[in-house]
Every structure is written in C-alpha cells, then in structure tokens.
Amino acid sequence: VNQREILLQKNKDLRPERADKVLERMNLHSKGALSKETLIGLFKLLDQIGPAGKPAKLPELLVSRKNKPENTVVTVAGKEIGGGQPQLVAGPCAVESAEQVDAAAGAVKARGLHFLRGGAFKPRTSPYDFQGLGEEGLRLLKQAGNRHGLAVISEIVDPRDLEMAAGYLDVIQIGARNMQNFELLKEAGRTKKPILLKRGLAATIDEFIHAAEYIMVHGNDQIILCERGIRTYEKATRNTLDITAVPLLKQETHLPVMVDVTHSTGRKDLLVPAAKAALAIGADGVMAEVHPNPKQALSDASQQMNFTEFEHFVNELEKSGLYKHNKVMV
Amino acid sequence: VNQREILLQKNKDLRPERADKVLERMNLHSKGALSKETLIGLFKLLDQIGPAGKPAKLPELLVSRKNKPENTVVTVAGKEIGGGQPQLVAGPCAVESAEQVDAAAGAVKARGLHFLRGGAFKPRTSPYDFQGLGEEGLRLLKQAGNRHGLAVISEIVDPRDLEMAAGYLDVIQIGARNMQNFELLKEAGRTKKPILLKRGLAATIDEFIHAAEYIMVHGNDQIILCERGIRTYEKATRNTLDITAVPLLKQETHLPVMVDVTHSTGRKDLLVPAAKAALAIGADGVMAEVHPNPKQALSDASQQMNFTEFEHFVNELEKSGLYKHNKVMV
Amino acid sequence: VNQREILLQKNKDLRPERADKVLERMNLHSKGALSKETLIGLFKLLDQIGPAGKPAKLPELLVSRKNKPENTVVTVAGKEIGGGQPQLVAGPCAVESAEQVDAAAGAVKARGLHFLRGGAFKPRTSPYDFQGLGEEGLRLLKQAGNRHGLAVISEIVDPRDLEMAAGYLDVIQIGARNMQNFELLKEAGRTKKPILLKRGLAATIDEFIHAAEYIMVHGNDQIILCERGIRTYEKATRNTLDITAVPLLKQETHLPVMVDVTHSTGRKDLLVPAAKAALAIGADGVMAEVHPNPKQALSDASQQMNFTEFEHFVNELEKSGLYKHNKVMV
Amino acid sequence: VNQREILLQKNKDLRPERADKVLERMNLHSKGALSKETLIGLFKLLDQIGPAGKPAKLPELLVSRKNKPENTVVTVAGKEIGGGQPQLVAGPCAVESAEQVDAAAGAVKARGLHFLRGGAFKPRTSPYDFQGLGEEGLRLLKQAGNRHGLAVISEIVDPRDLEMAAGYLDVIQIGARNMQNFELLKEAGRTKKPILLKRGLAATIDEFIHAAEYIMVHGNDQIILCERGIRTYEKATRNTLDITAVPLLKQETHLPVMVDVTHSTGRKDLLVPAAKAALAIGADGVMAEVHPNPKQALSDASQQMNFTEFEHFVNELEKSGLYKHNKVMV
Structure with missing residues (x-):
C-alpha cells in the first residue's frame, strides 16, 4: 500500500487553490448574505459531491463494518x-x-x-x-x-x-x-x-x-x-x-x-x-x-x-x- | 445535628499545636535519621491510635455500609x-x-x-x-x-x-x-x-x-x-x-x-x-x-x-x- | 427578559415539521447522490440564511465581545x-x-x-x-x-x-x-x-x-x-x-x-x-x-x-x- | 546499567516474606487496636528506616534536582x-x-x-x-x-x-x-x-x-x-x-x-x-x-x-x- 498515492488521490479535488477560487465565487454570488463559516461549510459539502454530481467519498476504512458487514472471527x-x-x-x-x-x-x-x-x-x-x-x-x-x-x-x-x-x-x-x-x-x-x-x-x-x-x-x-x-x-x-x-x-x-x-x-x-x-x-x-x-x-x-x-x-x-x-x- | 460540635470533637486531638510538639519531639529522638515525610506519616498514624492505645477513629459516615450493613430499600x-x-x-x-x-x-x-x-x-x-x-x-x-x-x-x-x-x-x-x-x-x-x-x-x-x-x-x-x-x-x-x-x-x-x-x-x-x-x-x-x-x-x-x-x-x-x-x- | 419569547422566536423557522419537509424535497432533487449527513448539513446552512436570503442569525450573547466590543471595567x-x-x-x-x-x-x-x-x-x-x-x-x-x-x-x-x-x-x-x-x-x-x-x-x-x-x-x-x-x-x-x-x-x-x-x-x-x-x-x-x-x-x-x-x-x-x-x- | 541488579538491591529489604512476618508481629503487639491499614502504613515507614536506624532510601533519580542541584545546560x-x-x-x-x-x-x-x-x-x-x-x-x-x-x-x-x-x-x-x-x-x-x-x-x-x-x-x-x-x-x-x-x-x-x-x-x-x-x-x-x-x-x-x-x-x-x-x- 502506497500512502502517498492514497493521499494524492484523496487530495486531488480538495487542493487549496480550488477551495480559494470556489469560495471567492460563492462570496460574490451571495452578496455578503452568507457568513464566512456558512460559505466554508457549503464548500465542504459541495466538495463531497464531486464534479459529476456523484458522491466522491473516501473509501471506508478496512476495519469498518461499512467495508465488511460480517464479524471477523x-x-x-x-x-x-x-x-x-x-x-x-x-x-x-x-x-x-x-x-x-x-x-x-x-x-x-x-x-x-x-x-x-x-x-x-x-x-x-x-x-x-x-x-x-x-x-x-x-x-x-x-x-x-x-x-x-x-x-x-x-x-x-x-x-x-x-x-x-x-x-x-x-x-x-x-x-x-x-x-x-x-x-x-x-x-x-x-x-x-x-x-x-x-x-x-x-x-x-x-x-x-x-x-x-x-x-x-x-x-x-x-x-x-x-x-x-x-x-x-x-x-x-x-x-x-x-x-x-x-x-x-x-x-x-x-x-x-x-x-x-x-x-x-x-x-x-x-x-x-x-x-x-x-x-x-x-x-x-x-x-x-x-x-x-x-x-x-x-x-x-x-x-x-x-x-x-x-x-x-x-x-x-x-x-x-x-x-x-x-x-x-x- | 450540629456540625460545629462534630468538627470540634473531631479536631480535639488533631489540633495543630499538638502536631507541632509531637513532630518536634520525634525529630529529636530520631536524630535526623527520619525524613520529614516519614515523621509526618508516623504522626498521622499515631494520631489514629489515640492517647489510650485505643483507635480514636471518626464515626463512620451515616450512608456507609460500615455504619449500616443491610441494604436500604x-x-x-x-x-x-x-x-x-x-x-x-x-x-x-x-x-x-x-x-x-x-x-x-x-x-x-x-x-x-x-x-x-x-x-x-x-x-x-x-x-x-x-x-x-x-x-x-x-x-x-x-x-x-x-x-x-x-x-x-x-x-x-x-x-x-x-x-x-x-x-x-x-x-x-x-x-x-x-x-x-x-x-x-x-x-x-x-x-x-x-x-x-x-x-x-x-x-x-x-x-x-x-x-x-x-x-x-x-x-x-x-x-x-x-x-x-x-x-x-x-x-x-x-x-x-x-x-x-x-x-x-x-x-x-x-x-x-x-x-x-x-x-x-x-x-x-x-x-x-x-x-x-x-x-x-x-x-x-x-x-x-x-x-x-x-x-x-x-x-x-x-x-x-x-x-x-x-x-x-x-x-x-x-x-x-x-x-x-x-x-x-x- | 422573557426566555420563552426568545425561545419561540429562535425556533420559529427551525420547527421540526419544516426540517422534515425541506429534507424530503432536497433528497428528491439530489436523486440519492447526497448522503443523509450532507443533506442535514445543507439544511442547517440554508436555515441560517432565512427565507429572504438575509442572514437570520441569533442575536449575539450579551456578554460577548461581538455584542459589545469595548472592555467592561x-x-x-x-x-x-x-x-x-x-x-x-x-x-x-x-x-x-x-x-x-x-x-x-x-x-x-x-x-x-x-x-x-x-x-x-x-x-x-x-x-x-x-x-x-x-x-x-x-x-x-x-x-x-x-x-x-x-x-x-x-x-x-x-x-x-x-x-x-x-x-x-x-x-x-x-x-x-x-x-x-x-x-x-x-x-x-x-x-x-x-x-x-x-x-x-x-x-x-x-x-x-x-x-x-x-x-x-x-x-x-x-x-x-x-x-x-x-x-x-x-x-x-x-x-x-x-x-x-x-x-x-x-x-x-x-x-x-x-x-x-x-x-x-x-x-x-x-x-x-x-x-x-x-x-x-x-x-x-x-x-x-x-x-x-x-x-x-x-x-x-x-x-x-x-x-x-x-x-x-x-x-x-x-x-x-x-x-x-x-x-x-x- | 543492570536494571535487574538495581531491582534486587532495591527489593532486598522489602521482600514480601519479611513484610508478612513484621505485620504479623505488629498485629499481635497492638492487640487489634490498630487497623490493618494503619499497620501497613507503619510497616512501610519502618521499612524506610532500615535495620540500623539509618534511612535506607532509594538513590534519587538521575534526572532529579536532589541528585544534581545545578541546572543542566x-x-x-x-x-x-x-x-x-x-x-x-x-x-x-x-x-x-x-x-x-x-x-x-x-x-x-x-x-x-x-x-x-x-x-x-x-x-x-x-x-x-x-x-x-x-x-x-x-x-x-x-x-x-x-x-x-x-x-x-x-x-x-x-x-x-x-x-x-x-x-x-x-x-x-x-x-x-x-x-x-x-x-x-x-x-x-x-x-x-x-x-x-x-x-x-x-x-x-x-x-x-x-x-x-x-x-x-x-x-x-x-x-x-x-x-x-x-x-x-x-x-x-x-x-x-x-x-x-x-x-x-x-x-x-x-x-x-x-x-x-x-x-x-x-x-x-x-x-x-x-x-x-x-x-x-x-x-x-x-x-x-x-x-x-x-x-x-x-x-x-x-x-x-x-x-x-x-x-x-x-x-x-x-x-x-x-x-x-x-x-x-x-
């Protein structure tokens, strides 16, 4: 397992430049009606959706029951x-x-x-x-x-x-x-x-x-x-x-x-x-x-x-x- | 119940003047072989024994099982x-x-x-x-x-x-x-x-x-x-x-x-x-x-x-x- | 100060019936692409915006510096x-x-x-x-x-x-x-x-x-x-x-x-x-x-x-x- | 440094057999006037004194100021x-x-x-x-x-x-x-x-x-x-x-x-x-x-x-x- 690749993959869409640009655009559109915290919250949520409208969630942890529903014996x-x-x-x-x-x-x-x-x-x-x-x-x-x-x-x-x-x-x-x-x-x-x-x-x-x-x-x-x-x-x-x-x-x-x-x-x-x-x-x-x-x-x-x-x-x-x-x- | 009386009773033998005198005497007798912590520890133990060699313990708490062994229902x-x-x-x-x-x-x-x-x-x-x-x-x-x-x-x-x-x-x-x-x-x-x-x-x-x-x-x-x-x-x-x-x-x-x-x-x-x-x-x-x-x-x-x-x-x-x-x- | 009135005021737009209805509608629109957590998060943010697009934030606490910037002496x-x-x-x-x-x-x-x-x-x-x-x-x-x-x-x-x-x-x-x-x-x-x-x-x-x-x-x-x-x-x-x-x-x-x-x-x-x-x-x-x-x-x-x-x-x-x-x- | 030797040295006088024997003897002498906790407390204090009346304290920790009063720079x-x-x-x-x-x-x-x-x-x-x-x-x-x-x-x-x-x-x-x-x-x-x-x-x-x-x-x-x-x-x-x-x-x-x-x-x-x-x-x-x-x-x-x-x-x-x-x- 190459953590570096997982990290890069994980961070591909979350890179700070993108965040800054999106936040700036959202701020313009909301004309100041939204607080900075609200904007950041919205961004984080949008980020989970991903570019194609599909959830871009991280894979579940290997130890998680979501990854493997049956008990490990x-x-x-x-x-x-x-x-x-x-x-x-x-x-x-x-x-x-x-x-x-x-x-x-x-x-x-x-x-x-x-x-x-x-x-x-x-x-x-x-x-x-x-x-x-x-x-x-x-x-x-x-x-x-x-x-x-x-x-x-x-x-x-x-x-x-x-x-x-x-x-x-x-x-x-x-x-x-x-x-x-x-x-x-x-x-x-x-x-x-x-x-x-x-x-x-x-x-x-x-x-x-x-x-x-x-x-x-x-x-x-x-x-x-x-x-x-x-x-x-x-x-x-x-x-x-x-x-x-x-x-x-x-x-x-x-x-x-x-x-x-x-x-x-x-x-x-x-x-x-x-x-x-x-x-x-x-x-x-x-x-x-x-x-x-x-x-x-x-x-x-x-x-x-x-x-x-x-x-x-x-x-x-x-x-x-x-x-x-x-x-x-x- | 008068807490003040309980307090005075409790503190009768523990009053600081007595502690000071006893510690001083113990220190003399031990010729410095005992540390201050040891002396204080000994004093506290001796104090529990009381003057007549009998335990001068505080009465147990009313809520304690030592005071009342049976369950309260x-x-x-x-x-x-x-x-x-x-x-x-x-x-x-x-x-x-x-x-x-x-x-x-x-x-x-x-x-x-x-x-x-x-x-x-x-x-x-x-x-x-x-x-x-x-x-x-x-x-x-x-x-x-x-x-x-x-x-x-x-x-x-x-x-x-x-x-x-x-x-x-x-x-x-x-x-x-x-x-x-x-x-x-x-x-x-x-x-x-x-x-x-x-x-x-x-x-x-x-x-x-x-x-x-x-x-x-x-x-x-x-x-x-x-x-x-x-x-x-x-x-x-x-x-x-x-x-x-x-x-x-x-x-x-x-x-x-x-x-x-x-x-x-x-x-x-x-x-x-x-x-x-x-x-x-x-x-x-x-x-x-x-x-x-x-x-x-x-x-x-x-x-x-x-x-x-x-x-x-x-x-x-x-x-x-x-x-x-x-x-x-x- | 009447806490009851403050409470009612505060809860006017947050009443559970509204939450349920909005969540339901958002779920339909997103066609399952958004997780339940994401939807709830979005709802909470939208709720802060209020009906007229204006921030409907709670008034700041009286003790807060946001309410009174100068030091109390x-x-x-x-x-x-x-x-x-x-x-x-x-x-x-x-x-x-x-x-x-x-x-x-x-x-x-x-x-x-x-x-x-x-x-x-x-x-x-x-x-x-x-x-x-x-x-x-x-x-x-x-x-x-x-x-x-x-x-x-x-x-x-x-x-x-x-x-x-x-x-x-x-x-x-x-x-x-x-x-x-x-x-x-x-x-x-x-x-x-x-x-x-x-x-x-x-x-x-x-x-x-x-x-x-x-x-x-x-x-x-x-x-x-x-x-x-x-x-x-x-x-x-x-x-x-x-x-x-x-x-x-x-x-x-x-x-x-x-x-x-x-x-x-x-x-x-x-x-x-x-x-x-x-x-x-x-x-x-x-x-x-x-x-x-x-x-x-x-x-x-x-x-x-x-x-x-x-x-x-x-x-x-x-x-x-x-x-x-x-x-x-x- | 041999921890085992330090341990044995440290425990020489504290070995459990000795503790048992001393506690037993103290219990006899006090005719039940002392609680078990008091006896154990007395024993621990006596143990620090050692056989010759001299303090048998452990050496201080190397990092302690008692061991070395001057600041380490x-x-x-x-x-x-x-x-x-x-x-x-x-x-x-x-x-x-x-x-x-x-x-x-x-x-x-x-x-x-x-x-x-x-x-x-x-x-x-x-x-x-x-x-x-x-x-x-x-x-x-x-x-x-x-x-x-x-x-x-x-x-x-x-x-x-x-x-x-x-x-x-x-x-x-x-x-x-x-x-x-x-x-x-x-x-x-x-x-x-x-x-x-x-x-x-x-x-x-x-x-x-x-x-x-x-x-x-x-x-x-x-x-x-x-x-x-x-x-x-x-x-x-x-x-x-x-x-x-x-x-x-x-x-x-x-x-x-x-x-x-x-x-x-x-x-x-x-x-x-x-x-x-x-x-x-x-x-x-x-x-x-x-x-x-x-x-x-x-x-x-x-x-x-x-x-x-x-x-x-x-x-x-x-x-x-x-x-x-x-x-x-x-």
Whole structure:
C-alpha cells in the first residue's frame, strides 16, 4: 500500500487553490448574505459531491463494518474469538519463572480456559522496576502453554522483536502505551499472527480504530480490540472502564472486542462485576490476571488474583449465565 | 445535628499545636535519621491510635455500609427500589404539555413500569433554552401519574421549591449540576420525600458519597444514588458511563444505585447495551428518556426514544433475562 | 427578559415539521447522490440564511465581545478591575474570628492591595468540615475591610442570602461548585453588586460564558470571570490551571478575567510562577489566600500563605515588572 | 546499567516474606487496636528506616534536582538551552520540499533564531494521512539548516532509525505518542545527540520524569523536556496547556524545560499569549510552527503561522520584554 498515492488521490479535488477560487465565487454570488463559516461549510459539502454530481467519498476504512458487514472471527489454535462464545484469557502479569507460569497455566486450564497470558517485555513507568524476562519469558510461556494445551498471548514492544516473537506466541499483544507506536503497528501488519490491540491510556475511539487500520492496511486482518480503561480524573479505580466502548467498537468495526478487567479497574474486588458488565454488553472475551502467589509478584502485586480468587471469579461468571463453562478435554 | 460540635470533637486531638510538639519531639529522638515525610506519616498514624492505645477513629459516615450493613430499600407507592428486583424509570426529558406527558405515561405503563420521570425545572447551559414549565409542569406530571397509576419523579433546583414540590412528587431528583449545591442538599435532608441524587458531571465517588451524607445528616435516609456518566476527554459519547461506580457505591454505602443510560451515553443506539451492563453489574434500576415525538421535543431531541424504540428497549432487557417483566394490573 | 419569547422566536423557522419537509424535497432533487449527513448539513446552512436570503442569525450573547466590543471595567470602591492595571485580591480561605481577619486585612493593606477576600459560607465536600461563620463572618469581613480601607469579596451559596449579603459585601462571589446553580445566577442578576463568577470544576469555556450570560440577561452587567483550574487526570497539582482560558475569555467576552492561583495549583510553591503566567497572559487580576497562621486554619491549611510568604509573593510579582506597586494612602 | 541488579538491591529489604512476618508481629503487639491499614502504613515507614536506624532510601533519580542541584545546560552548535536566555524553535510541521523548508529556514533565521524544526517521520492518527518524507526529509532539513546557520531538530519514531538520524540532526525529538515507547527511549540513551522529550498526551508529571530517567540511565544526560499540552475534557483548545508543569519540572529535575505553544493550543490566535505565559513562568524556550504557505501544508494546515504572523509573534514576545532579540550575524 502506497500512502502517498492514497493521499494524492484523496487530495486531488480538495487542493487549496480550488477551495480559494470556489469560495471567492460563492462570496460574490451571495452578496455578503452568507457568513464566512456558512460559505466554508457549503464548500465542504459541495466538495463531497464531486464534479459529476456523484458522491466522491473516501473509501471506508478496512476495519469498518461499512467495508465488511460480517464479524471477523479470529481463530487461534482451533478456538474462536468473536465467534459468539465469549472467551476468558488469564495468566500472570509477568512471567517470572518456569514454576510460576506452569502453576498459573495449570490453574487456567483446570477451569476450562483456552488462553494463557503472561508478560515477558514489561513496559514499566520506572527503569528501575522489573522489566520482564524478555525472550526467555516467551520461551517459558510457550513451554507452559504446550504442556497444558493453552494458546499463549504476550506483549511485544519493539518492532525488531516481532519476527522472533512469532516463533513463540499464538497471539501478539500490542499494549496501551504502544497503541500509537506506528512503527510497531506497521510491523504487526506484516506478521501472520493475530494481534490483540489494547486501547491507549487516553485514546479516543476514533484513534483506536485508526490504530487497528494501520495493522490491517499493512496486511494483517486478524485483529482483536481490547478496552482496558481510560485515564480520567477519577482515582477510585486505576482507570475508568469505558464500557460503552464495546458496543461502539462492534458497531463501527467488524473486529472482536475484549475487555481487560484487571487493568481497567486495578482492584480485585471489582473484577467479577466488571466482567459481568463486559459480557452483558457484548464483549467477545474478558482478560484478567492470576498469579500463584500475588503478594510475591514482581509487578502489579495488588491487582492479581490468587487461585482461590480465580476459582471464585470463573464460578461467578458461570453462575451469572453470561459465560459458559468449557469442558476440559486435554 | 450540629456540625460545629462534630468538627470540634473531631479536631480535639488533631489540633495543630499538638502536631507541632509531637513532630518536634520525634525529630529529636530520631536524630535526623527520619525524613520529614516519614515523621509526618508516623504522626498521622499515631494520631489514629489515640492517647489510650485505643483507635480514636471518626464515626463512620451515616450512608456507609460500615455504619449500616443491610441494604436500604426505598419504597415508593408500594414499589421497592433496592429490594432485589431492578426497576425501570422512564419518561420525557421535559414535561411540555398535558397531552405529551399523558401519552408518555401511557406508554410507560403499558410496558409494566412503575415510575414516570419528567422535567419541570430544567437546568440548561443557555438562558435562552427551554427552562421547563415550572410548577405547572409538576402538576401535569402528577396528573398523568395519577391517571396511569405511576409514581412520579422530577428534578428540583431551588431550595425554596422543595416544600411546594413535595406536594406533587413521589421522588425528588437532585441533578448532576446541583450535586454540590449544599443548601439544596440540606433542604432535601429536611423533606420526607425520597431523594434521587445524581452524580455530578465530574464528581469523584468520594464527593458523591459525601453529598448523600449531607442529605442523611440533615434527617432524610431515603436516598437513591444515580450514576449518569462522567466528563472525560472522550467525545464519542456525551459522557463516559463509569460502570464500576455501581459496585463501588454499593460496597461503600447501603443505598440503592441506579444508572441513567440516556445522559451517560447521549446516544439512542447505546441505550440497550448500556442498560444490560448496568443490570448485570448490579444496578437497582435504570433510567431512560422516552417522548411521543422526540423530533419535536423542546430539549434533548436526539437522545429520547420514541414509543417503538422504547418497546424495543424493554423487550431487549427482558429477553436478556436481566430484567423481569412486571405484569400490568391497572 | 422573557426566555420563552426568545425561545419561540429562535425556533420559529427551525420547527421540526419544516426540517422534515425541506429534507424530503432536497433528497428528491439530489436523486440519492447526497448522503443523509450532507443533506442535514445543507439544511442547517440554508436555515441560517432565512427565507429572504438575509442572514437570520441569533442575536449575539450579551456578554460577548461581538455584542459589545469595548472592555467592561468593573469599578469597586473607586478601584477598577479590567481597567488595564491588574489587581491583587488576597485574604484568608475562611473568616474565622475578628482577630484573624483583621490581621489578614492589615497585611493585605500593608502591601498596597485594594481587595480583601474571606469565606463566610464555605461549600465543603463533607458536612462535618468547617462550614464557615455565615452572616457573622460577613460582618467581621466588612468590619476589617472598613478599618483598613479595603473592598471586600465573599462567596454566597444560597439564593435566599443574596439580598442580605449585598449589605455587607462590595463584590459577591459565586464559587466553582455553583457555576451552574442557575437559580443563584438568576438572583445574582437581580442584585446591584458586582459578581465574581468562578469557572466550574469541569466546566467548558462555553458553559462558563453562558453562566455569565444568565447573570447579565437577568439585569446585572458587572461581572468578573475567574479561572481557577479545571479537573484533569493530573494530580501533581490540585487542579490544572487552564492558562489559555484567560485570552480565550477575553477574546470571546468583554468582561474582566482574573486567575485564582491558590485553588488552581493548591501548592504554595507554585503561587509565584502561576501568578506571573497569569499576568503575562493578560489577566486583569490575581487571587490568592493569606492567613495569619495557616497551620491552625480551619480549612485549606496547607495552601494558604503566611505573612512572610505573602510578602515574598507580592515582591516577586513587582520585581517581574508584571504587577505595579500601589502606593498605600490610607 | 543492570536494571535487574538495581531491582534486587532495591527489593532486598522489602521482600514480601519479611513484610508478612513484621505485620504479623505488629498485629499481635497492638492487640487489634490498630487497623490493618494503619499497620501497613507503619510497616512501610519502618521499612524506610532500615535495620540500623539509618534511612535506607532509594538513590534519587538521575534526572532529579536532589541528585544534581545545578541546572543542566544543553549546548547545541554553540547555543545554550537552559542557560538563562530563552530560545525560540520554529519551522514547519513537516518538511515537504527543498523549497518549502529553505523558505521557512530563511524566515526563522531572519528573526534571529538559532533552531529550525521540521518533521520527516510524522506519527499520524490515520495511515492515509501524509506520513512525512522520511530520511529524505532529514536530508532536506539539514541542508536548509546548513545554508542558514541553524541547528536542526526533528522527530524520530523508530529505534532502528536513531543512528541514521544522528548523521543529520543536532537534536533528536521524541514525540508525545512515543513518550512511553521505552525501547525508543533506551536507544535515545545510547546516542550522543541531545534529546528533546515531549510529554505524552495524557502523561503525569511523574511518568514524564521517569521517561527522561530511561534516557539518562542508558547513558545520555543531554535532555530537554517539552510541555505540549495534555488531553482534557475541554475542546476549545486542541489540548490544555499545563503551564504549571514548567516550574514543577524545573523544581523536580535539573533539565531545561520548553513549551510547544502550537500543539498545546492548536490555535494561531493563542500562540502569542501562550508564549508570554511560558516565558513568564520560566520556560527555557518556546516551540512554534511556521510555514511559507500554511493553507497548502500537508499536515496541521490550520495551526501553522505564515511569515507575517511569525513576524508578529516574535515582535510581540520582544515587546513584552520576556524574550530578547538575538542579533543576526551570518
């Protein structure tokens, strides 16, 4: 795809010289009865009509439902995301050791889930905080996934790592801080792996949709969107879960939409209610963090569930009728 | 209740002279090994312990669940809010005429609801926008409620109007713009009518809870809280529905909590999903606007449902299993 | 002024029936070449033109510079606000006693200021916090103002108190929490005293301007606007000082604009720089809090200056050349 | 620098086992008189004291003023940023052609500036918007800088481009969308070129400071911070200029701080007042966009100044006394 050509095409009829000339002529004809704002408004509308009276609208975005009315279903290791049956994704914030990730994978599998998450490259506010185990973390995650029959998801933060990561992961996550790291998005467009794209810390719906478009226009149409809370003045929760973003994104795009309840709330006491709301409003899946021993976790210690809490979490979602138990068949 | 006495009591042990003396002594003893911040932190903690080693904590807020563990159930005309069965509240943004509010009441009743809303005093950004019919609007609302057997709810904005309004209304609403109009809250505390208190445009959970405390400390414990979206950078929706505020408020207080889906989204295409999320997360009720002819409405024309849309709205909530149909028995 | 008539006048040509008919006709003529959005856009523009080809624009707001190009200068006890020479307003957060407010007034006068502020009705988040001395506070403030030759400013929060307050005050303040307390605004429009109107916690510029319009349309054109910081995600400061609101408000309206540096920053270490920025960007005045003994203050103890800090504050502003010393002539 | 070692060192005394044991013991001793929150608070304070009664505080951040009290002065091509004399940086949003950037450079030089900016890699919301000329843009920028004797600044968005870019640029900019692109920050730490780091769209002051720490801890101490407005609910301006961030950043760090008035306001009518506020509050420089023909610009057409407006901009700053004219000596 050559953006330059798209741009030139797009701007062919909108070039400023034309605008100036048309505005001048309209001004003459209206003899001052129309304000400048009205004239500019009229011009913009006329411009959409085009020279032959036919609408010269831009083509719709590739990710938009106007472009493709049917839902995109992302199939990962035989399991569907966006196929009607919501999926849970769980696992530790960070991969810390073979034992830790294996224990977490066991707990995740035992409750019938198909997807294991775990961070290997951790974007941390401070350079002195735990930065993750890197490629070794990906290896440990894949090993745990293989042993327990789980598809694995992890965040990649450097465009130079995408090829390497595709050797370990079933789904590549692009995190909130990198939602507008366009070089990373472009590389993600060039891989064959599904991409889980998280909404930026303070990204608008429109920016989020265009970030997905960067991936799709570069060749990858296997994209899962993930609402994870936005930054607002309210500090009772870590972020504010923008729950209506889910139906909005599903209206505007054909992509599956998940909700990360751990990062949107940052509070273990809100994971169950937030997940119920997400499922009731139509999310295709829910992400949450679980750790064998949260108090000793190297990151986000206070917001990861232990195994008992995770049991309770899945039980409550099943009891609500909003999430259906998956029979374990290893 | 005498706030002054509470204040003096509260501040008895915290008075600045004491703080200064204690800090000075602690500083001497620590020989500079402790930073000023550490010393202040220690002092604050010690202060909570009190002179006799016993916790000298403030009494809990009256609205807090720590003060009263059981749910408050507000009973209006024999119908419960907060009693386990979620209630729908619907009606036009503003009462415009006898015919209009009567038609709306008929539609609301026909779908089995018990509560009719309609604005008579409209707080509008511009003084040139429709300000509501005032007391005449309350009279028309009550008349429509009586004819159709519906309890009626309307917003009051002036402390001088509360007594008059109590003659017309079953529930008095205090709107978002007046959540910290403390004189209005105090008067609301002095009425015998239940109060529906909406969260302020950019109020924190903590400010919202304290606003309810103003009402309760002045004598009225029949309070319903209402989340109605908060102001954020995101403009795809009119406000951002802070859905996790519902479980938070229900944890922190014993009061029923409703969600106004019309004002939080400002979009008719999001009313059904937002209401489902609200019910799934535990809201005690949902408010929405319905008008016989929204296009001709004198306020908020674009966000009110017409009767067909309202039918669909209630049907979808019933189909979801999250809201139970109320048999109509006129 | 009869809002109803203005509304009807305004809506005469915009009534929905007309819109429907015009849209229908335009749709026929364009034979589907124009999208619905384009048609609506065209309609709105045509509507501005009016039937006779002449612009049928709404009259400009009374507060707008388009309505009155010259600056409004508010003269208080012979001193001008908005007259070119910036004014400082200072005093304690709350009036606590005759001694306290007299000491503060002395310090304020000694540095050549003309305006003393002090709260008597304090809008506090918690009902258990100090609520102010009420009318007695106004009396003490006036007494201190008289003794030291200072004009006095205080906040009123209840429409029932405005008449009483006018007997004590030179300028009546309407605080941030009451910026959209429209009943209070309307009463403020009926007094003869100048009004200092603070921007709401999360009010847009447009809402702020319309709040001022409420006052002016009800009869009072002596209005001073005051930027006091807005609520954002950033918590390093109490609020975020929206400094460009000052030139924006001065472009859009003809009213004087002040900046409250105490409430916008909430930090004593930022008062001097914030005040310099305010004066450099064109503010007509700066407000700040000073207290004889901030540590013992009954409200906002940490953000009020003591007398030494206040000395330094005024000295720094004078040294910057942005504020001119007023010779003391008692 | 080995983050892992720093982390382990940092966490030596804070390891969770110890916390559990100490909390348990404290609980026993207090016989339930202390709440759990109080105990945890006490523990955290005790932990800061360390075993020998000596403060075991973390070392201060490298960028902090506590670590280095003197101002960092960044010298670029013999001109100082942070040396007391504020600098202006100007140029087009994007480098579009040799003629365009040369014309802009001429105008910038003619008004006595030393720094030319111009984008070659443009992070754009939509993949269909102009993405910049890439390396060719850097070459044209350097050529224009050389011809007119100006140091050149441009944004780099891909860690793989930093080495290449160092061959063309005097200062490398890291933009708002990449403030937490930690891989890019780490690479920036490894170059020898000064880095201009812009604040993220919704970054806190604390996150901004830690982003700078990423650069410094990886080896580069030539860092200029740049406030460029934050994302808030207010849409009258493109962003909200957080003007008090300037003194805050200068208090907390030893780095120079600039203000980008173009991106913080997004309005040409606010550039002069915003720049005056920035200079008055102590900014070490101001950035603004100027283009030979803004109406034909390929990006941000509405917010770039033309040459006449730029003349006026510099003149007004000089007249204010806040910015001193630099004599042109080619």
